[in-house]
Amino acid sequence: MRHFTRIQDVGPEGVETILAQAAAWKSQKPGAIFQSRILGMVFFNPSLRTRTSFEAVMLRSGGHAIVLDVGNGVWKLEDRPGAVMNADRAEHIKEAAPVLSRLVDMLGVRTFSAGGGDEEDELDPVINAFRRHVTVPLVSMESAREHPCQGLADVLTLRETFGTTKKLPVTLTWAPHIKPLPKAVPNSFLLSAAAAGCEVRVAHPPGFELHPQVRAEAEAYAKATGGSVTYTHDQDEALAGSRAVYAKSWGPATRAGHAPGDVAALMASYAGWMPTRKAMSRAAKDAIFLHCLPVRRNVEVSDEVLDHPSSRVIDEAENRFHVQRSLLHWLQST
Ligand SMILES: NCCC[C@H](NC(=O)CCC(=O)O)C(=O)O
Numbered sequence: 001m002r003h004f005t006r007i008q009d010v011g012p013e014g015v016e017t018i019l020a021q022a023a024a025w026k027s028q029k030p031g032a033i034f035q036s037r038i039l040g041m042v043f044f045n046p047s048l049r050t051r052t053s054f055e056a057v058m059l060r061s062g063g064h065a066i067v068l069d070v071g072n073g074v075w076k077l078e079d080r081p082g083a084v085m086n087a088d089r090a091e092h093i094k095e096a097a098p099v100l101s102r103l104v105d106m107l108g109v110r111t112f113s114a115g116g117g118d119e120e121d122e123l124d125p126v127i128n129a130f131r132r133h134v135t136v137p138l139v140s141m142e143s144a145r146e147h148p149c150q151g152l153a154d155v156l157t158l159r160e161t162f163g164t165t166k167k168l169p170v171t172l173t174w175a176p177h178i179k180p181l182p183k184a185v186p187n188s189f190l191l192s193a194a195a196a197g198c199e200v201r202v203a204h205p206p207g208f209e210l211h212p213q214v215r216a217e218a219e220a221y222a223k224a225t226g227g228s229v230t231y232t233h234d235q236d237e238a239l240a241g242s243r244a245v246y247a248k249s250w251g252p253a254t255r256a257g258h259a260p261g262d263v264a265a266l267m268a269s270y271a272g273w274m275p276t277r278k279a280m281s282r283a284a285k286d287a288i289f290l291h292c293l294p295v296r297r298n299v300e301v302s303d304e305v306l307d308h309p310s311s312r313v314i315d316e317a318e319n320r321f322h323v324q325r326s327l328l329h330w331l332q333s334t
Pocket residue numbers: 142147181182183184185292293294296
């Protein structure tokens with residue numbers, strides 16, 4: 001049985017297979033490939049695109065989706081092994097995952113970082129608790145470490161624009177925000193772009209490094225695909241000649257010793273990292289702008305960048321549908 005909670009579950013080869021099918025089915029609709037199939041979706045956090053795109057995939061392919069919002073009409077779920085459940089979490093994932101598995105054909109879970117730090121995010125406790133206890137294919141709808149469906153949609157968008165991603169220079173740039181956001185999206189863009197053979201440049205202020213294990217994994221993909229990954233604290237240097245600019249905010253590498261106010265102040269001190277047209281003008285003439293959304297306008301990215309014709313953020317969101325249709329089919333096919 002296959003699961004997809006991280007890019008490592010499919011590797012560069014699987015990325016190619018899933019994206020090729022997604023591209024083919026985008027132009028030639030496959031029909032009722034999920035006839036009478038049910039996708040269960042468990043949300044610990046809010047969503048607009050993920051919820052709608054997965055549900056649309058199932059409905060448009062002859063299947064059905066059941067959406068559960070944890071803590072809102074659904075029991076709060078415990079993930080910790082051996083927990084004494086004397087607080088507000090009434091049900092353990094040890095029961096919830098196998099019960100749902102008896103009732104649906106595939107299960108999706110969204111569970112953001114709990115803010116316990118980078119090492120905890122690497123362990124990805126909630127999605128991995130599901131992974132241990134499901135008996136149907138499990139798909140990540142964003143967890144603490146990765147948002148792999150987003151990564152696939154990002155690469156499909158690059159391919160549609162440029163034809164190929166082989167050695168394509170792309171920049172993943174840190175962007176400002178009012179609070180420290182999770183690293184799942186930057187991790188996934190880095191991993192997916194490296195797996196697709198891009199020349200990935202990562203720009204962030206000092207102290208916002210991505211986890212060494214994520215970087216090592218990206219390095220291995222780049223080595224295997226003829227791509228490359230480099231890091232800089234100089235946004236302009238990264239942007240020079242880039243064909244795509246991917247903006248995303250994320251929190252500092254470690255919050256140890258930072259009071260919440262200090263982190264906000266630290267992030268505010270880098271307000272100048274917000275992509276503007278001036279920054280975009282350093283990129284290649286045909287450069288596109290990407291962001292996973294939702295985006296806080298004029299904090300994270302300026303209006304002029306989001307409203308410029310070079311922005312592909314809406315296409316990128318639509319591509320979630322196409323990659324997920326292909327992915328769910330791939331998960332079901334063994
Ligand atoms: N699924 C796409 C991004 C989700 C999440 N963003 C957020 O939580 C934004 C919240 C805000 O702007 O208040 C993140 O960065 O991982």
